[in-house]
Amino acid sequence: MRTLRAYLRSPAAMIGSAILLAVVFMALTAGWFFPADPLGLAGRPLQWPGANPRFPLGTDPSGRDIAAQIFHGARISLLIGFVATSIAVLIGIAMGAVAGFYGGFVDTALMRVTEAFQTLPNFLLLLVLVAVFGSTIETVTIAIGLVSWPPVARLTRAEFLTLRTREFVQACRVQGLGDMHLILREVLPNALPPVIVYASVVMAVSILLESALAFLQLSDPNVPSWGNLIGLGRNVLRAEWYVSAIPGVAILLTILGVSLVGQGLNDALNPRLASGR
Amino acid sequence: MRVLRLALWRLAASLPTLVLILVGMFLLLQLAPGDTVDALMAQMGGGDAAIAEELRRFYGLDLGIAARLGQYLLRLVTLDLGFSAIYGKPVATVILERLPATILLMVSALSFAFSFGMVLGVLAARRVNRWPDTLISTLGLIFYATPSFWFGLMAIVLFSVHLQWLPAGGFSDITRDLTGIAAMLDIARHLVLPTLTLGLIFLAIYLRIMRASMLEVLSLDFVRTARAKGLTETRVVARHVLRNAMLPMITLIGLQAGTMLGGSVVVESVFALPGLGRLAYESVVQRDLNTLLGIVFVSALLVIAINFLVDILYARLDPRISAEN
Numbered sequence: 001m002r003t004l005r006a007y008l009r010s011p012a013a014m015i016g017s018a019i020l021l022a023v024v025f026m027a028l029t030a031g032w033f034f035p036a037d038p039l040g041l042a043g044r045p046l047q048w049p050g051a052n053p054r055f056p057l058g059t060d061p062s063g064r065d066i067a068a069q070i071f072h073g074a075r076i077s078l079l080i081g082f083v084a085t086s087i088a089v090l091i092g093i094a095m096g097a098v099a100g101f102y103g104g105f106v107d108t109a110l111m112r113v114t115e116a117f118q119t120l121p122n123f124l125l126l127l128v129l130v131a132v133f134g135s136t137i138e139t140v141t142i143a144i145g146l147v148s149w150p151p152v153a154r155l156t157r158a159e160f161l162t163l164r165t166r167e168f169v170q171a172c173r174v175q176g177l178g179d180m181h182l183i184l185r186e187v188l189p190n191a192l193p194p195v196i197v198y199a200s201v202v203m204a205v206s207i208l209l210e211s212a213l214a215f216l217q218l219s220d221p222n223v224p225s226w227g228n229l230i231g232l233g234r235n236v237l238r239a240e241w242y243v244s245a246i247p248g249v250a251i252l253l254t255i256l257g258v259s260l261v262g263q264g265l266n267d268a269l270n271p272r273l274a275s276g277r
Numbered sequence: 278m279r280v281l282r283l284a285l286w287r288l289a290a291s292l293p294t295l296v297l298i299l300v301g302m303f304l305l306l307q308l309a310p311g312d313t314v315d316a317l318m319a320q321m322g323g324g325d326a327a328i329a330e331e332l333r334r335f336y337g338l339d340l341g342i343a344a345r346l347g348q349y350l351l352r353l354v355t356l357d358l359g360f361s362a363i364y365g366k367p368v369a370t371v372i373l374e375r376l377p378a379t380i381l382l383m384v385s386a387l388s389f390a391f392s393f394g395m396v397l398g399v400l401a402a403r404r405v406n407r408w409p410d411t412l413i414s415t416l417g418l419i420f421y422a423t424p425s426f427w428f429g430l431m432a433i434v435l436f437s438v439h440l441q442w443l444p445a446g447g448f449s450d451i452t453r454d455l456t457g458i459a460a461m462l463d464i465a466r467h468l469v470l471p472t473l474t475l476g477l478i479f480l481a482i483y484l485r486i487m488r489a490s491m492l493e494v495l496s497l498d499f500v501r502t503a504r505a506k507g508l509t510e511t512r513v514v515a516r517h518v519l520r521n522a523m524l525p526m527i528t529l530i531g532l533q534a535g536t537m538l539g540g541s542v543v544v545e546s547v548f549a550l551p552g553l554g555r556l557a558y559e560s561v562v563q564r565d566l567n568t569l570l571g572i573v574f575v576s577a578l579l580v581i582a583i584n585f586l587v588d589i590l591y592a593r594l595d596p597r598i599s600a601e602n
Contacts, residue, residue, distance in 0.1 A: 116297040118532075121579050123539025124557055124573060128302065131561040131569070132309040212543045215426045216299055216558060230427055241434045248427030255422035 006268035013264020019257030025073040034068035038224040046240050060243050070250050072085040072224040073224050077207050077254055080141050089199050092152025097183050097191075099153070100160025111157070114150045122147040126209060130218050135263025137220040140213060144206050149219060155198055159191035193269040200262025204255045211251050226251050280592040287588050291581045299353070302573050303346050306566050311592035315564070349570075358571035363563050368571035372553065376575070378448055379541055385472040385529065386537065390479035391426075395526065397480075398487020399514065405492060413484065420481035425540055429474035429547040432563070436470060443469055446549035467548075475544045479533065483526055490522040524595055531587035534580045547561075 007013050030038075045063035047055055057067040099110040117125070129143035163169065164187060172186050213219040214227025221228065226247035233243030318324050352359065358368035397522045401413040437445035449464050456549075494500065495518060503517045504510075542554035553572060560568040 056578070112293060112297060115291075115294045116301065119291070119294055119535060119577050120298055120573065121535040121537075121539035121542075121576050121580070123542050124576055126539075127542065127557055127561045128305060128569060132305055145512070203401075204422070207367070211424055212426060214479075215424075216543065216546060218558075218561065227424075228423075234430060237430055237434060238438050241431075241438075244427065244430050245434075248424060248431070251424050251427065252419070252422050255424075258419060259418060259422060 003258040003268045007264055010264040010267050013268070016257045016260025016262075016264055018067040019253055020261055023078065023254050023257060024076050027078050030068075030071035030075055034065065034071055036065075036068070038072040039064060039222070046236065046243075048240070049242055057246055060232055061240075062232070064110045066229070066243065066246055069224045069229055070226070070247060073226040073229070073247065074254075076137070076223050076225045077210070077251070077276045080144065080257070081203045081207045083141045083143040084148065084210075085199055087142060088148035088202050088206070089152055089195065091145070092149040092229075093156050093188070093195065095149070095190060096153040096156025096158075097160055097170065100157035101164055101179070103161075107157075108213045110153075114153050115250055117147070123209065123212065126213065127218070130213065135213075135219055137223050140210060140219050144209050147209075148202050148206060152195060152202065156195055158190055159194065160187055160226045163187045163190055163244045166230065184211050187197070193277060197262055197269060200258050200265065203260075204258045207251065207255060207258070278282065278378050280339070280589055283592060284585055284588040288581065288585050291584070295577055295581065296350075298577050299350065299570075299574060300346065302340070302494050302570055303349060306570060307342055309564070309566060353574065358574065359563055359567040361558070361568045361571075362566070363565040368568050371556065372571055372575050375551055375553045375556045379538075379545070379551050379554060380579075381487060382468060382471055382475060382541055382544070382552060383537055385468055386476035386479065390476040390483050391526065391530070394480045394483025395487050395523070397484040399491055399519070400520075401484065401488045402491030402495065403510075405488075410488075414488070417481045417484045420477050421485075423477060425474050425478060426543045428477055429470065429544060432470050433547075443467075445470075446547075448550050464555060467550075471544050471548045471550060474547065475537065475540050478540070479537065482529065482533070486525050486529060489521065490525045491518060494518050494522045520594060524591065527587055527591050528593065531584040532585040535576075538576050538579060 041063050042054065043055060043059055043063055043065070045059055045061050047059045049056065049066075051058065051060040055065050055067065057070065058064055060069070095110050095114065099107040099114075125147045126143055129146065130140060133139045133143065156263075169182060169186055172182055177186075209225030210219060210225065211230070214225040215231040215234075217228070217231050219225060219227065229247040230244045233240070233245075233247075236243060314329055318329055318332075334491075349359070356369060358372070360366075361368045375589065397413050401410040404410045424469055431502070436443045444467050446467075474543050476540045500513060500517060503513045514574045538554070542557050543554060544550070545552040545554040546558050553575065555568065557572045560566075560572065
């Protein structure tokens with residue numbers, strides 16, 4: 001309750017939640033406002049925003065409705081954000097929890113793997129994964145999750161390292177509770193708050209990674225992704241720059257919303273470390 | 278000397294990581310549909326199976342996976358990265374041609390992000406919770422949320438198309454034959470927009486960390502002592518706080534070296550820069566797996582080298598680190 005109240009008091013959290021709710025609203029109502037296929041031909045290509053009342057945000061070089069692509073694109077961005085973040089957080093927590101709880105050889109081995117992933121530029125690894133496994137929306141989402149977990153693992157490990165020696169854990173150990181119980185029921189709940197806050201960063205990065213991949217035309221061409229549209233607009237950038245500009249604003253606002261919510265969560269969950277001291 | 282020994286120890290510790298990356302990548306690329314020969318045959322417009330077989334033997338692709346992995350690692354020791362069938366040159370040559378542009382871009386983007394991030398972070402921390410702080414922190418949030426490639430495109434529209442101040446892409450003006458200072462200035466002009474584009478998100482991160490770190494250090498006892506001695510606020514910040522507040526920033530450079538290299542893939546393709554990042558993109562599109570593997574190797578080396586430098590710098594700034602050993 002106290003956490004919720006602290007969250008509601010933070011202006012950053014309020015603005016962020018409002019932006020995110022707007023994006024969620026767009027994703028939910030996309031099928032209702034724009035029932036037609038957003039990637040289908042809608043009208044004459046390259047009409048400026050406002051030039052034709054049927055297309056408030058104009059049309060792209062292939063004559064597709066930009067507003068429809070923005071609304072349907074919200075679904076894709078949110079979906080990729082949520083799924084990729086869940087994958088990254090699950091892998092990160094599993095690696096970090098095992099490494100931090102057991103220590104010793106297991107810790108060294110798992111941290112070497114984490115280090116390997118961190119030494120490799122994550123976008124480069126993403127390119128390789130897409131080159132190998134193809135670029136459908138599913139593989140792209142999984143690939144983004146696979147390259148984003150190392151910081152989560154490090155964070156979880158650090159929390160586990162400090163928590164595992166605390167009295168309440170030792171008390172449970174003396175009671176003869178198993179390792180799985182100790183990890184999942186005793187240590188993990190206490191280690192979660194910073195990980196939850198960090199998940200907002202992972203989500204922002206996931207959305208940015210997908211849009212960058214789509215911009216390079218290496219993501220799924222059959223879904224209305226904002227990055228795809230920016231990539232298409234690049235060919236007509238000199239005169240019809242709005243084709244690239246509009247989806248970029250959508251990405252910017254979504255990332256801003258996610259970061260602000262993360263900051264609000266951080267202030268609410270770790271009051272001592274509140275950002276606006 | 279102690280500093281160097283410590284850094285060298287860390288460097289040696291990263292060797293197993295490097296081997297792990299190479300083996301993992303090599304095995305991963307075995308799963309890729311189609312090999313270099315397939316791509317080559319497609320480029321030639323097709324050909325019969327006998328030629329493909331011969332080409333595979335020529336490039337050593339007819340051996341087992343374990344044998345080829347062993348061969349590859351052995352050749353790497355002599356810095357032989359194999360042969361790029363697409364470019365018709367050794368991979369090492371192709372990469373070396375592209376490396377300078379990327380390193381130049383990274384160094385300039387890092388300098389831009391670090392210096393401006395530090396200055397803005399200090400300004401925000403000294404006016405904490407007043408309007409300069411609010412303005413700088415808001416700007417930081419917006420910069421952080423801006424997709425780099427989109428910022429690059431918009432910068433091209435504004436500065437190259439409308440204002441015509443700066444070139445829209447490329448590394449140098451090939452229509453003019455420049456030498457000496459003029460050529461350097463020309464390259465610098467071409468690098469302004471890519472530097473801003475790549476550096477923007479790091480600027481946002483650095484200014485946030487610098488602000489938090491300044492606030493942290495400003496509340497410590499030794500700062501109160503310095504103030505009590507009667508030093509001016511500027512001198513307290515410049516001589517006492519800055520050096521300590523910079524430590525997290527230095528750590529961040531090492532942590533983000535990989536992210537920055539990844540970011541250069543996108544930025545280089547926006548601005549058509551002949552760098553390593555664009556080579557990575559091209560080799561993905563052209564299925565030039567030998568080159569891709571070479572780029573992964575060189576990128577990992579670059580990240581390790583940057584971390585080595587960061588370790589030395591860190592120990593220089595914080596004498597406690599080398600003393601502890």
